[in-house]
Amino acid sequence: MTRERPGLLDLTEHLFEFDIYRSRGGYEAARKALGMLPDAVLAEVRDADLKGRGGAGFPAGVKWGFIPRDGGKPVYLCVNADEGEPGTFKDRWLLTHDPHLLLEGIIITAYAVGAHDGFIYVRGEYETAALRLERAIDEARAAGFLGERIFGTEFGLEVMVHRGAGAYICGEETALLESLEGKRGDPRLKPPFPTSVGLFRCPTVINNVETVSNVPRILRDGAETFRKLGRPGDGGTRLFSVSGAVVKPGLYEVPVGAPLKDLIFEHAGGLPPGRTLKAVIPGGLSAPVLRADEIGLPLDGDSLFRAGSMIGSGAVIVIDDGTSMLDVLGIMTRFYAHESCGQCTPCRIGTSWLHKTVVRLASGNGNMEDIDEIARVASAIKGRTLCPMGDAAALPILALVTKFRTELGSRVEEARVRSGSW
Amino acid sequence: MSHGFTPGVLDEVRAVAARYPRREAALLPILRVLQRVSGVLGRAEEELAAELLGFEPIRVREAVTFYSLVRQKPEGRHIIQICINLSCSMAGAGSSLASLQTRLGIGPGETTPDGRFTLLTVECLGNCDQAPCLMVDDDDHGRVREEQLDEILGRYL
Numbered sequence: 416m417t418r419e420r421p422g423l424l425d426l427t428e429h430l431f432e433f434d435i436y437r438s439r440g441g442y443e444a445a446r447k448a449l450g451m452l453p454d455a456v457l458a459e460v461r462d463a464d465l466k467g468r469g470g471a472g473f474p475a476g477v478k479w480g481f482i483p484r485d486g487g488k489p490v491y492l493c494v495n496a497d498e499g500e501p502g503t504f505k506d507r508w509l510l511t512h513d514p515h516l517l518l519e520g521i522i523i524t525a526y527a528v529g530a531h532d533g534f535i536y537v538r539g540e541y542e543t544a545a546l547r548l549e550r551a552i553d554e555a556r557a558a559g560f561l562g563e564r565i566f567g568t569e570f571g572l573e574v575m576v577h578r579g580a581g582a583y584i585c586g587e588e589t590a591l592l593e594s595l596e597g598k599r600g601d602p603r604l605k606p607p608f609p610t611s612v613g614l615f616r617c618p619t620v621i622n623n624v625e626t627v628s629n630v631p632r633i634l635r636d637g638a639e640t641f642r643k644l645g646r647p648g649d650g651g652t653r654l655f656s657v658s659g660a661v662v663k664p665g666l667y668e669v670p671v672g673a674p675l676k677d678l679i680f681e682h683a684g685g686l687p688p689g690r691t692l693k694a695v696i697p698g699g700l701s702a703p704v705l706r707a708d709e710i711g712l713p714l715d716g717d718s719l720f721r722a723g724s725m726i727g728s729g730a731v732i733v734i735d736d737g738t739s740m741l742d743v744l745g746i747m748t749r750f751y752a753h754e755s756c757g758q759c760t761p762c763r764i765g766t767s768w769l770h771k772t773v774v775r776l777a778s779g780n781g782n783m784e785d786i787d788e789i790a791r792v793a794s795a796i797k798g799r800t801l802c803p804m805g806d807a808a809a810l811p812i813l814a815l816v817t818k819f820r821t822e823l824g825s826r827v828e829e830a831r832v833r834s835g836s837w
Numbered sequence: 838m839s840h841g842f843t844p845g846v847l848d849e850v851r852a853v854a855a856r857y858p859r860r861e862a863a864l865l866p867i868l869r870v871l872q873r874v875s876g877v878l879g880r881a882e883e884e885l886a887a888e889l890l891g892f893e894p895i896r897v898r899e900a901v902t903f904y905s906l907v908r909q910k911p912e913g914r915h916i917i918q919i920c921i922n923l924s925c926s927m928a929g930a931g932s933s934l935a936s937l938q939t940r941l942g943i944g945p946g947e948t949t950p951d952g953r954f955t956l957l958t959v960e961c962l963g964n965c966d967q968a969p970c971l972m973v974d975d976d977d978h979g980r981v982r983e984e985q986l987d988e989i990l991g992r993y994l
Contacts, residue, residue, distance in 0.1 A: 489858075498963050499961060499963070500961075501922045501923055501924070501960065501961035501965070502922075502923065502924055502961070502965050503961075503963060503965070504963045504964055504965050504966060506963075507963045507964065532858055538963070539904075539906045540906075540918070540962055540963070540972065541963065542975040543975065543977065575856060575857075577862070577865070577866070578865065578866065578869060579865070579904075579906075580865050580868070580869070580904035580905070580906045580907055581904050581905035581906035581907070582903060582904050582905065583960070594865065595862055596859075596861055596862060597861040597862055597863065597864030597865065597890070597892075597896075597900065598861075598864075598896075598899070598900060599899050599900055599903040600903060600904075615858070615859050656965060656966065657966070658924035658965035658966050658968060659923070659924050659927050659965075659968075660927060664924075664965065664966035664967075664968065665966045666966065696923075700922070700923060700961075730965070732923055732924055732965075734927070735927075738927055742926070743923060746921075746922060746923050746926060747923075749960075750922060750960050750961075753960060754960065756903075
């Protein structure tokens with residue numbers, strides 16, 4: 416783990432303990448924020464150009480601004496800690512090693528939007544992280560930083576950890592709300608957006624763990640300092656989870672807009688000896704793949720979007736020449752077929768169909784026409800589902816079969832020869 | 838009303854429900870408690886949860902069948918979840934899985950005859966820099982090498 420400059424990651428040992436966090440200046444940003452007017456806090460975060468770190472990249476301050484003032488209904492804050500995008504492990508690190516940073520961000524966020532109840536939806540597999548968070552909540556409450564009259568002000572806030580039960584789709588914000596309401600995690604049609612009709616049909620802010628964890632430093636250092644670290648409209652630093660064929664897989668913090676090549680070849684140490692780069696998935700499994708000759712890009716949302724991919728959750732998966740793209744396609748289709756909630760027919764039927772086709776190709780019972788059919792089915796899912804998972808499945812599959820058509824063709828032929836299916 | 842559960846369990850699930858501003862939000866936490874107590878989410882557990890929350894039983898069933906961590910049939914004392922997604926597969930998850938199957942004599946989704954282990958393949962545990970990774974119960978095990986498997990399994994009796 417490295418840090419380019421003072422930023423989000425603090426590698427102090429035992430930082431998850433309240434006293435250690437306090438000794439690092441912890442909770443002073445929250446104290447400062449609660450001495451300001453809520454609108455001033457909101458303006459500071461809006462001016463920092465903090466984009467959401469969960470995948471969609473929506474500016475956090477703008478989202479907060481959609482919460483109605485004095486709407487007569489309670490306002491809720493939900494932190495999305497249902498980290499499930501394959502390749503992503505940044506939130507696990509923040510939750511486990513720096514839970515008080517998240518709580519401090521929650522206090523500031525809740526104050527800015529007028530929420531008095533906060534829920535942290537943690538994926539069920541992150542039990543170690545959930546226990547750390549619960550302990551941190553108890554410590555913060557004992558110190559008077561949660562509960563009634565925080566820092567002696569009129570502001571009160573309760574925060575609780577809510578454990579998920581195993582469903583990738585619950586990382587989608589409206590599915591998360593349904594799940595938190597004790598239902599299946601079926602995404603809702605938008606609009607209305609959660610900021611008007613959210614948890615229990617009340618205005619709700621939903622932000623990712625990393626997004627909320629950036630809020631204290633914005634209050635501490637000011638919007639301008641944060642904004643200047645990044646790119647216009649996309650401020651700060653970002654955490655990148657780097658995995659796959661690199662010497663040093665791990666979590667790296669770099670300024671928004673840093674070169675993707677540096678992340679792979681400098682921070683993560685490049686590929687293991689004797690391996691060469693074939694492809695990079697830059698933003699979690701759902702981000703369309705980049706060929707080795709396409710990685711000369713800055714790591715910001717706009718640049719990756721223009722390159723036909725996305726920065727997503729900041730999960731960079733490095734693929735070497737020894738990996739079969741037919742295997743990658745098989746893992747991808749299996750994942751989406753397994754995780755489709757089943758609500759929308761194109762996604763439910765399409766993803767299962769795609770996976771069955773890839774399994775057939777790998778067993779030697781297919782040909783190039785099947786590759787083209789995969790592209791047609793993926794295109795038919797695209798834009799025809801009520802949540803972003805349809806596109807999250809279709810776009811990376813389309814990119815893979817388009818960019819690696821030649822290789823897929825020879826893998827399919829190999830499989831035919833191996834199986835004797837002439 | 839008790840459905841055969843002890844007063845201690847009933848108190849615990851009621852306390853869980855009381856933590857939420859609206860009780861329906863307590864469904865998953867209640868199911869979690871009942872699964873811990875019973876080892877499985879069966880009819881009795883579903884009916885108790887429905888009654889406590891004032892739900893039609895079908896609403897509990899809908900949730901039970903949706904979430905992969907809800908166990909609808911009895912499983913082993915220890916649950917092994919091995920990740921087979923991309924980063925773990927590139928790091929050799931396939932051979933770890935094959936090796937686990939040989940050692941345990943079971944396939945994915947199965948339980949050893951002595952009831953000690955259930956083996957499950959899963960999609961991404963969010964531990965990709967530790968690939969290949971697996972979990973046994975709530976414990977994470979990363980950068981798992983084949984020769985470590987016996988030692989890891991030996992910790993769970």
